Amino acid sequence: MSLIRIRMRRSISVIYHELYCIACCLLGKAKVRLFFDKERTNRVELGADVKRSGFMLVDLNIKAPYPYDLRAGLPFPDASIDFIYAEHVLEHFDHDQVHLLLGECRRVMKPGATLSVCVPDAGIFLDGYAHPDQFDVGRFCQHPTLDFSVRINYVNYMFYMDGFHRYMFDEENLLRTLESAGFVDVASREFDPDLDQQVRRHESIYATARKRG
Secondary structure (H helix, E strand, O other): OOHHHHHHHHHHHHHHHHHHHHHHHHHHHHHHHHHOOOOOOOEEEEOOOOOOOOOEEEEOOOOOOEEOOHHHOOOOOOOOEEEEEEEOOHHHOOHHHHHHHHHHHHHHEEEEEEEEEEEEEHHHHHHHHHOHHHOOHHHHOOOOOOOOOOOHHHHHHHHHHHHOOOOOEOHHHHHHHHHHOOOEEEEEOOOOOOOOOHHHHHHEEEEEEEOOO
């Protein structure tokens, strides 16, 4: 296949994706107007691959309860959400988009509401690069084509994840990012078996933050 055809296919794919994103946003906004009640206790989960009971899911999926492109923010009105949970979501956005999304979380949260987040711990993979003899490749790295006999690929695996990862965190950066977004009572937390996925526990860091109220 010629390079021109490859680029045309990629361009068409990008256009289709953006149209899909617009359709999700329009539908999500419509569903909020029709079905959302800010007076209820509203618990929201962002971008989940596992649906949790008691949460309203917001995701870039036309079949989600509230389909929406998180790059565009959140579809809910101001001060309408009691709790927001995001597991392995923030790392899929670049630096500026992370701050935009966190600002949107703070906007829609009721005074005193809580944000709980979980992200991959990039420090694990940086430590693996610095101390490869202490790094469990089989536990932390699973990729069909990367050569893990080359230690820089420990970092490539987590930092790029086939183009899906855009921004990385360690504990210090996660807490600082939440503070700079205007949250208060920012703190690390332990794994919560009622909330977090066990399969991600070994590679994740967890934090909570609150909207001033």
